[in-house]
Amino acid sequence: MAPELLGCVVETRVEGVLTSGVIVEVEAYVGPHDPASHAAERIGRTRRNEAMFGPPGRAYVYLIYGIHWCLNVVTAEEGYPAAVLVRGLEPLQGMEVMRSRRGGADALSRGPGRLGQALGITGALDGHDLSTPPLRLRPGWEVEPRDIARSPRIGIRRATDLELRFFIRDNPHVSGARV
DNA sequence: ACTCCGATTGTT
């Protein structure tokens, strides 16, 4: 479910401005038995992780460290909490706006916090149906399986052994270590 | 009410 999102396009239209990018890095958070998930068994169903329990094809957007909005795609059937965190995008459209939103920084959409900022994503989009504006997910590149690399997830403290991070080899918009 | 802490990023 996670690697299939590589190559898909995320598109936003915020305040009338269109931005989009191709997904090049993701992480899966799967089910109540995934201790690193926001919907882990010990936490249960709460207001924050509600979208993770909803139908697939919606957004789960959360605020981390009081600063960064991060985008997930809900992937499992209703009632079973699973989502894929989008960690890296190759910019496609609206790069001027993205740069401006990023304060002129070089890295427009490498890393979950940066791409959230570049695309103007906020908590207002939590639970949003990804087949409709202003936040959409649509097909993009065909990605060959041999171009996909796998590694442990980044920045978590639990279940650090599970290899649930997937990314496109040699793509410069992948965050962290490119194994 | 009060504590601890995080699926991050930018600066020192």
Place this chain on the structure above:
DNA sequence: ACAATCGGAGTA
């Protein structure tokens, strides 16, 4: 190495 910054979750 550390600060920024705030809401979620646990405890009471």
